[in-house]
């Protein structure tokens with residue numbers, strides 16, 4: 001039996017009537033229809049992602065599973081996931097994972113979902129560290145899920161990483177994602193404050209993706225972001241720039257001369273942050289773009305005195 005293949009608000013499983021069977025093909029059509037009326041602009045991949053999660057298979061395998069029937073338990077799980085997504089919860093909180101530079105990162109309430117633009121920011125740090133061609137030391141400020149620290153540890157041979165984070169909830173997610181990474185150290189606290197003093201003047205790269213929206217901008221963010229992702233990960237005082245400025249002002253203490261600072265930002269913040277880099281002893285201060293061509297980060301190299 002197939003259920004709700006054309007009705008936009010079709011439920012995958014009518015529970016009042018008892019358990020029904022539904023094929024993967026039909027469930028996919030029903031899930032797409034359901035999501036098309038909800039918060040997402042990409043119902044097709046999201047429906048496939050949820051179904052793949054329910055079945056415990058890779059999304060690319062769904063095509064081979066079209067005639068398979070969902071068990072009642074799987075159908076109920078899909079229904080519950082669709083309800084959560086329709087209520088605005090981020091897809092990645094529901095599936096429990098997000099992709100970041102080819103890695104699966106565990107996420108959920110309390111940790112920002114890693115974004116594709118941050119892959120570019122992490123990529124700048126990785127490129128710089130790999131060009132050094134020797135043992136490296138990096139710091140990731142505001143690590144959230146731990147995605148940047150994890151990418152540095154995985155993509156740079158012999159790189160020790162210190163990751164700081166102020167939110168207890170986010171620390172929990174970072175701990176999970178960084179477990180089994182002996183060269184990554186997670187330190188709870190405000191910006192640089194939890195770093196050990198012996199790192200002063202020795203760090204090759206400081207990378208940060210601080211919160212960068214102003215409180216006024218929050219209302220214009222999509223509902224799944226503003227109502228579900230952590231406020232502390234999104235909003236900064238000072239028109240969205242106070243945290244980034246504190247990161248820039250503190251970096252010279254920790255970096256070695258010639259070391260790199262990379263800070264993610266919102267479009268339009270470049271001039272203020274580049275000026276702050278120059279004022280705080282950085283040469284080659286510039287903005288860099290994300291894959292969509294938007295100014296997305298600032299970087300600078302600490303001057304050698």
Ligand SMILES: C[S@@+](CC[C@H](N)C(=O)[O-])C[C@H]1O[C@@H](n2cnc3c(N)ncnc32)[C@H](O)[C@@H]1O
Nearest residue numbers: 114142143144165166167190191209210211233
């Ligand atoms: C935009 S999120 C970035 C998370 C992660 N690095 C990423 O790129 O997905 C900013 C992170 O900084 C953390 N944060 C905010 N204020 C902080 C502070 N004063 N010290 C350390 N971490 C802070 C937030 O809790 C959040 O996890």
